[in-house]
Amino acid sequence: MLKQFLAAALLLLTTCLAPVQAQILPLLDQNPSSLRWYQVRTPHFQVLYPAGFAAQAQLTAQRLEQVYKPVSASLEREPRPLTVILQTQTTIGNGFATVLPRRSEFYTTPPQDPFLTGTLDWLDQLAIHEFRHIVQYDKGLQGITKVAYSLFGNGALSTATIGMPDWFFEGDAVGTETLLTRSGRGRIPNFDISLRANLLAGRRFSYSKAVGGSYRDNVPNHYVLGYFLTTNLKRTIGPAAWSQVLNRYYRFPIYPFSFSNSLRRTAGVRVEDLYARTMSEVDSMWRAQQQGLQLTAATTFSVAADPKIFTQYRYPQYVTDSTVLAVKTGLGDISQLVLLDKQGREKKVFVQGLVNNPEMLSVGGGRACWLEFRYDARWGQRVYSEIRVLDLASGELTHLTRRSRYTTAALSGDGQRLVAVRSDSAYQNRLVVLDARSGQEQRVLPNPDNYLYIQPRWLPDQRTVAAVLLKPGGKTLALIDTETGQTRELLPVANNNLSHPQPGGNFVFYNSPQSGIDNVYAVEISTGQVKQVTSRPLGAYHAAISPDGQRLAFHDFRVEGARVAEMPLEPARWTTAAAAPVTPPAYTDPLLTQEPGLGTIGAVVPDSGTVLPSLAVSRYNRFNHLFNVFSWGLVQSPDGQGVKLGVRSQDLLSTTVAVAGVGFDQTERTGNVFADLSYQGFLPVLDLSVQHGSRRTTGFVDRGAPLDSASTDRWRYTQFTTGVRLPLNFTRSKYLEGLTLGAHYSQQQVRDYDLRSRRLSEVGFGGSLHIVQYSLSYYHQLLQSRRDVGPRWGQNLSAVWRTTPFGVGLQGQQWAVQGNLYFPGVLKHHSLRLRGGYQYHDQSQYQFSSLIAYPRGQSYVSFDKLQTGSIEYRLPVADTHWTLGRWLYIQRIKAGGFLDVATGQRRLETDQGLRNFRSNYTTAGLDVTFVFNPMRLRTPLEVGVRSIYNLRTGQWEVQPLVLDIGF
Numbered sequence: 001m002l003k004q005f006l007a008a009a010l011l012l013l014t015t016c017l018a019p020v021q022a023q024i025l026p027l028l029d030q031n032p033s034s035l036r037w038y039q040v041r042t043p044h045f046q047v048l049y050p051a052g053f054a055a056q057a058q059l060t061a062q063r064l065e066q067v068y069k070p071v072s073a074s075l076e077r078e079p080r081p082l083t084v085i086l087q088t089q090t091t092i093g094n095g096f097a098t099v100l101p102r103r104s105e106f107y108t109t110p111p112q113d114p115f116l117t118g119t120l121d122w123l124d125q126l127a128i129h130e131f132r133h134i135v136q137y138d139k140g141l142q143g144i145t146k147v148a149y150s151l152f153g154n155g156a157l158s159t160a161t162i163g164m165p166d167w168f169f170e171g172d173a174v175g176t177e178t179l180l181t182r183s184g185r186g187r188i189p190n191f192d193i194s195l196r197a198n199l200l201a202g203r204r205f206s207y208s209k210a211v212g213g214s215y216r217d218n219v220p221n222h223y224v225l226g227y228f229l230t231t232n233l234k235r236t237i238g239p240a241a242w243s244q245v246l247n248r249y250y251r252f253p254i255y256p257f258s259f260s261n262s263l264r265r266t267a268g269v270r271v272e273d274l275y276a277r278t279m280s281e282v283d284s285m286w287r288a289q290q291q292g293l294q295l296t297a298a299t300t301f302s303v304a305a306d307p308k309i310f311t312q313y314r315y316p317q318y319v320t321d322s323t324v325l326a327v328k329t330g331l332g333d334i335s336q337l338v339l340l341d342k343q344g345r346e347k348k349v350f351v352q353g354l355v356n357n358p359e360m361l362s363v364g365g366g367r368a369c370w371l372e373f374r375y376d377a378r379w380g381q382r383v384y385s386e387i388r389v390l391d392l393a394s395g396e397l398t399h400l401t402r403r404s405r406y407t408t409a410a411l412s413g414d415g416q417r418l419v420a421v422r423s424d425s426a427y428q429n430r431l432v433v434l435d436a437r438s439g440q441e442q443r444v445l446p447n448p449d450n451y452l453y454i455q456p457r458w459l460p461d462q463r464t465v466a467a468v469l470l471k472p473g474g475k476t477l478a479l480i481d482t483e484t485g486q487t488r489e490l491l492p493v494a495n496n497n498l499s500h501p502q503p504g505g506n507f508v509f510y511n512s513p514q515s516g517i518d519n520v521y522a523v524e525i526s527t528g529q530v531k532q533v534t535s536r537p538l539g540a541y542h543a544a545i546s547p548d549g550q551r552l553a554f555h556d557f558r559v560e561g562a563r564v565a566e567m568p569l570e571p572a573r574w575t576t577a578a579a580a581p582v583t584p585p586a587y588t589d590p591l592l593t594q595e596p597g598l599g600t601i602g603a604v605v606p607d608s609g610t611v612l613p614s615l616a617v618s619r620y621n622r623f624n625h626l627f628n629v630f631s632w633g634l635v636q637s638p639d640g641q642g643v644k645l646g647v648r649s650q651d652l653l654s655t656t657v658a659v660a661g662v663g664f665d666q667t668e669r670t671g672n673v674f675a676d677l678s679y680q681g682f683l684p685v686l687d688l689s690v691q692h693g694s695r696r697t698t699g700f701v702d703r704g705a706p707l708d709s710a711s712t713d714r715w716r717y718t719q720f721t722t723g724v725r726l727p728l729n730f731t732r733s734k735y736l737e738g739l740t741l742g743a744h745y746s747q748q749q750v751r752d753y754d755l756r757s758r759r760l761s762e763v764g765f766g767g768s769l770h771i772v773q774y775s776l777s778y779y780h781q782l783l784q785s786r787r788d789v790g791p792r793w794g795q796n797l798s799a800v801w802r803t804t805p806f807g808v809g810l811q812g813q814q815w816a817v818q819g820n821l822y823f824p825g826v827l828k829h830h831s832l833r834l835r836g837g838y839q840y841h842d843q844s845q846y847q848f849s850s851l852i853a854y855p856r857g858q859s860y861v862s863f864d865k866l867q868t869g870s871i872e873y874r875l876p877v878a879d880t881h882w883t884l885g886r887w888l889y890i891q892r893i894k895a896g897g898f899l900d901v902a903t904g905q906r907r908l909e910t911d912q913g914l915r916n917f918r919s920n921y922t923t924a925g926l927d928v929t930f931v932f933n934p935m936r937l938r939t940p941l942e943v944g945v946r947s948i949y950n951l952r953t954g955q956w957e958v959q960p961l962v963l964d965i966g967f
Contacts, residue, residue: 024687025678027727028654029380031089033681037620037653044068044079048620048652049086056108056123056427057086058615063127070180070597071128072135074234076243079138082131083652088425091356091385091405092373095126097133099154101630101650104130109423110452112357112408114499114511115190118183119474123427128180132173137161139243145250152633155648160250163258165211165271166938171226172242175234178227178588179595182474182495186227187584189513189539192282193557195220195228197538199283200290201559206881207272208889212933212940215331215787215879215892218310218561222938229271231587232278237267239594256935257886271936272886282587289516296535296573298556298565302344305330305561309787312561313340316553317363318546319392324553325349325368326564327358332787332829334734337361337368337390340564349392353733353783356385359500359542360408360455365415366392367436371406375729378683387418389436399732400439410465411436412458419456419465419482429453431467433482445485456480459503466490466501466508477501477510477523490523491530496580504545504569509533509552511541514580520554521577531574534567545569622681626656635659644674655681663693670694670714684724687744691719697755697762715753717763721746723773734783735794742775761847768809769846774801781822789874789894790831794822800851812846814839818853818868825875835870839863843906855900855923857948857957863904863919872898877928891940892931899924922951929963941965 036051040058042065049057064084072078085105093111097104110122117125140160141149148156161169178186185191198205198218205219213219233241248262260271269277301324305311311330319325323341335358337349349368352358356371369389376382387400387409400418409420418434422444431453433443447453449471456467459479469478469487474495479488490508491498500511507522514521515532518539522531534540538557545552549569556565592598632647646661660675672693679686698712723744730737746769753764763769781794801815818837825832837852843864852868854860874896882890902921907914929944942964948957 024725025657025659025676027685027725028650028657028680030655030680031087031381031653032376032379033683035089037622038617039620040615040617042615044081046081046083047086048083050088050425052426053086053088053108054617060084060086060106060123060127061615063124064131067128067131067180067601070601071131071176073596073600074176074239074243075135075139075246076240077135077139077141079131079134082134084130085652087381088427089379089381090383091407091423092383093122095130097130097137099137099158099630101628101652102134102137102154103652104134106130108427109405109407110427110429112360112421112454114454114468114497115188116185117470118185118188118497119470119495120177120181120183121470121472125177125181125184128177129173132176133169136169136172136246139246140250140253142247143251145253153629153631153647155631155633160253163253163255164249165222165226165259165936167211167222167226167229168242168259169226170223171228171230174223174227175231175588176597178586179591180597180601182583183497184586185223186231186586186588188497189516189518190541192220192224192228193518193539194218195224195282196286197557197559199279200286200537203559204279204283206883206889207275208883208933208936209881210275211936211938212889212891213938214881215876216309218331218559228278228282228587229274231591232281233263233267233274234588235590239591239596241267260886285587290537293537294535295537296533296567298534298536298554298567300556301340301342301564301566302346303340303563304346306332307560310561312555313338313564314555314562315359315361315542316340316544316555316564317361317368318544318553319363319366321546321548321551324544324564325361325363325392326555327352327355327361329358330561330785332785334783334785350390350395350397351734352388353735354731357408360410362410362457363392364411364413364458365436367411367415368392369400369409369411369418369436371409372732374403375731377728377730378726380729387420387434387439400434400436406432408455409434410455410457412462413460414462417442417458417462419458421453421456431456431465431480431482443482445480445482455500457501457503466503468498468501468510477508479508479525490525490528494580495583497584500542502543502545504543504552505549507571509543509545511543512577512580513584515578516585520552522571522574530577531571532577533574535575540565622651622653622655625653626651626679627658628652635661646674653681655679665695668696670696684726687721687723687725689719689721691717693717711755713753713755715750715764717748717750719746719748735780736783737780738778740775740777742773744773744775746771746773759847760843760845763810763846769812770804770806770809771812772803772805775799785829787829787876787879788831789829789876789896790833791822792824792831794820796820802848804846810846812848813842814848814851816840816851818851825873827875830873830875833870833872833874835868835872837866837868839866839868841866853900855902855921856898856925856946857923857950857959858900858902858921858952861904861919863906865905866902867904868900868902870898870900872896887935889933889936890930891933894927894929894931894942894944896927896929897925898927920952924949924951927961929961931964 040047040061042061045064047057047061083103087107090107091109092107093109094107106126140157145160174185178184245262245266264270309332313326316324316326328338329335335355336351339347339349354373356373362369371385374384374386384403385406386404389398389400406420407423409418418436420432422430422432429452431445452470454468456465465480469476471493473493475498476489476493477491502509506525509522512521520534520540520543522533540554543554551566552569553566555562627649628651629647629649635644635646644661644663649658656679658677663672674691677688696714725742727740748763748769750763758764776799779796781791797819799817804811816839821834823832839852877893877895879892880890900923904919906917925948927946929942931940931942933940944961946959946961
């Protein structure tokens with residue numbers, strides 16, 4: 001009983017951790033306001049979708065209903081009815097599930113990434129994977145967690161999962177999609193290639209490092225780690241193993257290592273024991289796989305990367321017989337194109353923007369093309385995918401298409417034409433031929449069955465393309481005549497994860513995992529015979545044929561990162577390919593006879609073309625559903641000085657955010673009621689805030705010493721704020737760029753103010769304050785790699801003007817501007833920041849808070865005119881992998897030095913009349929911070945100490961420093 005009481009108290013104190021900002025609530029991603037929404041319902045699902053997506057919405061709703069029981073079975077919890085939102089305006093293929101508020105969203109554009117979808121329909125995979133997350137959340141509706149949920153809503157349910165590692169959520173969902181379908185990521189060798197490489201190279205990381213990551217080594221993500229850990233436990237004690245663990249966990253969820261303790265009580269092992277056992281098992285499994293491999297020889301292009309830092313060179317394309325263009329990425333590099341030659345030289349060619357589908361890098365006619373995401377200026381849910389073409393000789397970049405939805409594109413050999421796949425907002429996929437100079441669509445090929453074309457490439461005849469086709473029964477490799485639309489299939493449709501076709505001579509080369517390891521294969525166009533071309537220990541990908549037709553390049557995965565390799569084209573040496581298995585092997589296979597969901601769904605999700613009865617359709621009016629209360633309880637005050645009890649609301653389409661409740665100021669010991677609302681469905685964001693309460697203060701009213709006339713007063717106030725914001729996203733290159741404009745009006749009315757004097761920062765004597773604030777915020781900043789400590793290039797600017805223009809109540813004037821400039825430091829990952837600011841603030845009128853940064857370590861003093869400047873240098877000191885038992889994993893040590901200056905001028909009345917006074921302040925300091933993961937949480941924190949020397953007073957000060965608390 002004591003444990004249950006403590007658990008309830010902890011849940012109460014930690015519920016609703018997301019801070020609530022008074023008046024200005026956070027921005028969400030929205031769809032265009034003109035979009036019309038509809039809904040279909042099944043017994044357990046409400047599916048919301050925009051106009052034009054009706055057919056797929058019907059199919060998705062019925063697929064969700066079909067998988068409802070199978071996906072829930074092994075966790076022994078059938079969830080409450082769920083709303084699923086189909087987002088059709090973005091070209092990003094993704095999905096998520098959350099309880100804040102409770103819903104799931106599917107980003108419906110099917111990705112071209114073969115290692116994400118395998119041979120599954122994209123929406124089928126999302127239905128299983130994302131719904132499994134909902135089952136995981138609803139499993140918490142038991143015991144003390146259910147009590148906390150009844151008292152505080154979904155905020156409590158979310159808080160209860162803090163002690164659960166991320167690897168469980170994603171790994172369990174990947175395991176479920178693998179068990180219940182013919183594909184799934186657990187059956188795709190590329191999914192676990194990083195873990196396989198590490199173990200075969202003898203790099204078995206500590207559990208803390210496996211969870212927390214590294215700034216040097218390639219640590220597999222939590223999807224991979226979790227898939228093997230969750231599957232290992234199910235293989236050991238049965239498919240319902242995690243149901244039993246969660247039953248124990250949710251009885252008392254919030255205390256250190258509660259999840260590991262629940263695992264120990266259920267299975268007799270802690271998480272680190274489960275990790276060690278699993279790594280030993282899969283290590284042995286993969287070493288056995290390596291036995292007997294007959295490897296093909298290849299030579300590797302030399303690169304400039306530090307072998308100690310994980311760096312990848314992938315997707316090679318020949319420019320000449322001796323040079324290849326490749327995509328370089330890694331822990332220390334953002335995506336960029338580099339030219340490699342056989343003399344070991346590496347040349348940076350171009351730094352890309354937000355790349356969509358980097359494996360479709362294509363070269364032809366001395367030009368290179370790829371796709372980048374382009375965000376709509378206002379609507380965050382509208383994301384385009386546009387074609388970029390680079391002239392390799394001149395360096396001229398052409399934005400070939402605008403506001404387009406191409407998901408892949410390839411240049412013809414002469415660089416005159418492009419073949420692309422266009423996926424529209426109705427889930428229709430088309431193969432399109434474009435003019436490579438103008439971007440005009442020359443031909444759209446028919447696709448009546450709506451098969452998904454994957455990664456098309458031109459044949460040397462400049463007329464035919466080879467592409468992978470995803471059909472209801474699996475994948476095939478086909479040749480398509482772009483003049484007639486006629487299609488010839490080279491391989492039978494099968495559950496074989498084909499990818500990366502590349503024509504060359506009488507062959508089409510492609511990737512296949514049919515041997516259990518991804519390798520390059522070739523099908524002879526004239527005979528249909530299939531040969532295995534490469535046999536590499538980890539995986540060979542993305543074949544490219546040299547212009548003279550004598551050599552084949554590919555990227556070869558290594559523990560230090562993929563490298564571009566080359567081998568001669570000698571068909572006589574190729575071996576006849578063994579038949580691909582009907583179902584690719586997976587670590588989950590021993591569970592196929594035990595998984596309870598298999599009895600309902602079978603091993604394969606039925607074809608998307610299955611004829612199903614139609615569901616009733618109705619309009620979904622967003623204005624009728626603006627308020628959706630999902631959590632109630634404690635909310636955090638933005639300044640950390642008070643405690644608030646309230647309710648939070650967010651509608652399912654993310655247009656309306658609201659918070660309302662009561663608060664208590666611990667400093668003044670006064671209460672208030674408040675309501676904040678933000679409607680974000682229009683072009684400008686509309687903000688509204690109302691607050692009513694009491695204030696209390698004590699102050700001396702003496703004009704001279706001694707100060708013994710302290711007076712205390714309590715008064716009431718009402719504050720009203722309203723305004724608009726216009727957030728704009730201009731990102732279109734390697735620089736993130738955006739602008740936000742705002743205008744807000746605020747009124748504060750005071751009653752019962754009885755002090756004999758009024759501070760200039762207070763409203764009193766029955767007065768009122770009417771403020772209009774105009775604001776501008778702009779940023780332009782280079783993308784960062786994981787190892788960068790700060791932006792290497794960038795600028796940002798903020799400007800604010802506060803005024804009282806109505807001539808009633810108190811008067812005040814303030815305006816300020818502040819900017820930052822970022823430059824590269826001495827070494828690669830260092831960062832230099834220069835900051836300057838200017839503020840005007842009339843000291844004879846109402847006193848606003850400061851709008852610009854003040855010298856660190858110096859108490860703020862208000863001036864009529866204030867000028868500030870700062871220089872700061874940040875750098876990484878060491879990338880560590882230090883572990884302190886189960887409590888602490890330190891990844892990195894960082895340092896920074898700064899010099900801050902300020903000059904203030906103030907006009908004061910003296911015995912000699914008005915005089916100008918000037919004050920100068922200078923502080924210098926050194927920061928040392930540690931990036932670490934406490935208690936094996938995946939999200940790192942950054943804290944440290946700051947030492948400051950005040951040059952004006954000659955005093956030293958040491959302060960605790962918190963830079964990042966993980967959210």
